[in-house]
Amino acid sequence: MIKVGFDYVNKDQMVNFDEYEAKVREINDVIHNKTGAGSDFLGWLDYPVNYDKEEIERIIKKADEFKKNYDILVVCGIGGSYLGARAAIEALNGGYKKEGAMEVLYLGNSLDPNYIHETLNYIKDKKFAVCCISKSGTTTETSVSFRILKEMLEEKLGKEGAKDAIVCVTDKEKGALKKLATIEGYETYILPDDIGGRYSVMTPVGLFPIACAGIDIKELLSGLAKAREDFANPDIHTNPCYQYALERNHLYNLGYKVEMLASYEMRLRSLNEWWKQLFDESEGKDGKAVLTASVTFTTDLHSLGQFIQEGSKILYETVIYIEEPDNDVVVPSDKDDLDGLNYLAGKKLSYINHKAYEGTLKAHSESGNVPNITITLDKMSTFNLGYLFFFFMKACAMSAYLLGVNPFNQPGVEIYKKNMFHLLGKKGY
Numbered sequence: 525m526i527k528v529g530f531d532y533v534n535k536d537q538m539v540n541f542d543e544y545e546a547k548v549r550e551i552n553d554v555i556h557n558k559t560g561a562g563s564d565f566l567g568w569l570d571y572p573v574n575y576d577k578e579e580i581e582r583i584i585k586k587a588d589e590f591k592k593n594y595d596i597l598v599v600c601g602i603g604g605s606y607l608g609a610r611a612a613i614e615a616l617n618g619g620y621k622k623e624g625a626m627e628v629l630y631l632g633n634s635l636d637p638n639y640i641h642e643t644l645n646y647i648k649d650k651k652f653a654v655c656c657i658s659k660s661g662t663t664t665e666t667s668v669s670f671r672i673l674k675e676m677l678e679e680k681l682g683k684e685g686a687k688d689a690i691v692c693v694t695d696k697e698k699g700a701l702k703k704l705a706t707i708e709g710y711e712t713y714i715l716p717d718d719i720g721g722r723y724s725v726m727t728p729v730g731l732f733p734i735a736c737a738g739i740d741i742k743e744l745l746s747g748l749a750k751a752r753e754d755f756a757n758p759d760i761h762t763n764p765c766y767q768y769a770l771e772r773n774h775l776y777n778l779g780y781k782v783e784m785l786a787s788y789e790m791r792l793r794s795l796n797e798w799w800k801q802l803f804d805e806s807e808g809k810d811g812k813a814v815l816t817a818s819v820t821f822t823t824d825l826h827s828l829g830q831f832i833q834e835g836s837k838i839l840y841e842t843v844i845y846i847e848e849p850d851n852d853v854v855v856p857s858d859k860d861d862l863d864g865l866n867y868l869a870g871k872k873l874s875y876i877n878h879k880a881y882e883g884t885l886k887a888h889s890e891s892g893n894v895p896n897i898t899i900t901l902d903k904m905s906t907f908n909l910g911y912l913f914f915f916f917m918k919a920c921a922m923s924a925y926l927l928g929v930n931p932f933n934q935p936g937v938e939i940y941k942k943n944m945f946h947l948l949g950k951k952g953y
């Protein structure tokens with residue numbers, strides 16, 4: 525499933541697991557006994573086995589109905605309310621719409637008038653449905669886009685038709701979106717109170733859009749559940765999730781202030797975005813934490829690769845490598861060989877990509893002295909993706925507690941909102 529490797533981390537950059545055995549056990553207890561800071565937000569820990577089975581059936585049924593009746597799903601949400609769904613859909617389906625599934629587009633994640641205008645223009649004459657996702661129901665970006673989408677659908681399909689084409693994922697009883705959905709009679713799914721946005725991919729927040737993209741959400745939950753079981757192990761010597769968390773904390777203490785997530789798959793670019801939110805929003809507080817960044821190789825070896833190899837020594841890399849791609853392409857032979865590529869004729873791109881991976885690991889870690897942690901998956905299957913999501917979430921909780929911060933709050937994101945509301949003349953600001 526997942527192998528975490530430290531072969532490309534030099535000895536002097538590597539943490540000694542023995543020294544942290546007791547500390548890791550202690551934090552594991554804090555997580556599992558829910559005694560640490562932010563412990564009201566640990567609902568994700570058991571959700572992969574405790575989820576509402578009836579709600580999942582309703583989600584699958586409604587997603588099937590949407591797939592039959594509409595071509596496009598517009599997911600309206602921001603931050604934790606859309607990044608997980610997008611990461612999963614792109615990691616499993618790639619960049620283009622899958623046969624028999626809906627095309628998924630994203631709104632409510634910015635205030636950019638050009639992007640919103642372009643997207644509205646693209647969908648206006650097509651058959652589209654909307655999934656509005658907001659725990660609070662008061663997020664400006666999401667509420668503004670949803671108001672526009674709702675009006676568009678009502679104009680196009682009438683009030684009743686729009687009702688069939690809209691679902692909402694929100695809080696159980698509080699919040700403006702919950703109130704609106706109840707009054708309008710929209711199908712609604714719940715994001716539990718004890719799960720924050722960046723841990724919500726396993727809830728209807730992620731699952732409804734993922735189901736509309738033709739992905740088996742029960743299989744995703746099985747992967748999450750298996751990781752939940754595997755990573756409950758408190759032993760630092762045998763729990764790779766805690767090993768990753770501990771090593772990133774050690775590297776931070778050695779002065780490596782940036783973690784760069786790298787992969788060799790274009791499909792994982794949105795996973796990078798999900799991962800960045802998970803770690804930065806969880807840890808970036810009290811003047812502390814590693815800043816996350818991401819690259820897609822080999823593409824970015826032709827740009828940021830220079831800095832990684834020879835620039836200031838502020839970063840380490842965590843490299844995700846998928847051993848078996850879903851599809852492959854063979855380099856053709858050419859009788860004239862004008863481009864000199866016949867030495868690769870008959871070779872698969874997966875083979876060439878793998879050699880690039882090996883060559884880069886060596887270049888960055890040996891010549892560049894940049895620590896490289898590796899995370900290897902045999903395949904990017906739905907199950908493995910669920911497993912990987914949980915791996916990172918649990919590692920993040922451990923890592924934040926090692927750092928001494930509350931992993932589950934995000935007080936810093938409120939400050940810009942207050943200023944913006946004041947400038948916009950919102951009542952009370």
Ligand code: PA5
Binds near residue numbers: 605720
């Ligand atoms: O992780 C988080 O808490 C945030 O990214 C939120 O998900 C984001 O701000 C959206 O909030 P809401 O779901 O309340 O609209």
